[in-house]
Amino acid sequence: MNKTELIDAMAADAGITKAAAKKALESFLGNVEKSLKKGNRVSLVGFGSWSVSRRSAREGRNPSTGKTIHIKAKNVVKFKAGSDLSSAVN
Known part of the structure; x- marks a missing residue:
């Protein structure tokens, strides 16, 4: 959809x-x-919640060349499904 x-x-x-x-x-x-x-968490009871977490900087590899690259730190959005949503899809 x-x-x-x-x-x-x-x-x-x-x-x-x-x-x-x-x-x-x-x-x-x-x-x-x-x-x-703003760094707040959004929660809809039964449906799920969104939160922001910090992903630290790390070393990675370019898959085509195999060369080591530096991956910058960044914020990522996470979603955790609530019990009602999880039950509905299972």
Whole structure:
């Protein structure tokens, strides 16, 4: 499912226009992004939680040449599925 299909499904399920569904989805995604940028965790009970963790700098290998390269430290977003979501897909 891509973003357009998700907007269509949200509009149909909620009985709202596609424009309203798009606005709601973009608001949700924007607020999750803002919260994660601040270093906060976003948690939806039963669905899952997003958090930011720091990946330290490390040495890696270029797979085509085998040469050692330096990989910079960076922040990564992690998602952990909640119990209801895990149960639904199993």
